[in-house]
Amino acid sequence: MHHFPILQELFQSDSVIILLIGAVIGAVIFCTAKEPKKISRGLIISIIIYATCEGLSNIRTNYFLELILLFAGTAALGAAASAVICMIIKRRQQATALHRKE
Numbered sequence: 001m002h003h004f005p006i007l008q009e010l011f012q013s014d015s016v017i018i019l020l021i022g023a024v025i026g027a028v029i030f031c032t033a034k035e036p037k038k039i040s041r042g043l044i045i046s047i048i049i050y051a052t053c054e055g056l057s058n059i060r061t062n063y064f065l066e067l068i069l070l071f072a073g074t075a076a077l078g079a080a081a082s083a084v085i086c087m088i089i090k091r092r093q094q095a096t097a098l099h100r101k102e
Contacts, residue, residue, distance in 0.1 A: 005057045005066075006050070006073040015074055022078025029079075030086040039087050046080035049073070 009015055026046065030039050053073030057066055 004054060006054050006070055006077070009070055010074060010077075015070065018071055018074040019078040019081075022075030023082040024078075025075070026079030026082035027086060030083045031089065033086075036087060036090055039083055039090065043080055043083035043087070046076045046083060049076035050080060 010019065026042070030042055033039050033042070050073050053069040053076065057069040057073065060066075
């Protein structure tokens with residue numbers, strides 16, 4: 001966990017609240033999307049934001065920047081989790097809609 005300071009902070013402190021905020025915002029955005037492609041793009045963008053924040057937080061510059069990167073990375077991780085959940089929900093809805101037509 002030494003090379004992943006955002007995940008380390010997530011498991012050692014109460015920054016789960018930030019993760020939940022990111023997950024709720026992501027769920028609102030992703031579950032209102034009509035196309036699965038938009039959810040996939042959002043998932044990829046969230047992972048890129050998280051990876052960028054994780055990589056930049058390994059560079060010790062100043063504490064304010066690290067705090068901003070911690071918030072952004074944790075929220076992006078929550079948004080990525082909600083994107084995966086919304087993708088599963090959309091796939092199940094599509095499968096049941098196809099099943100009902102038959």
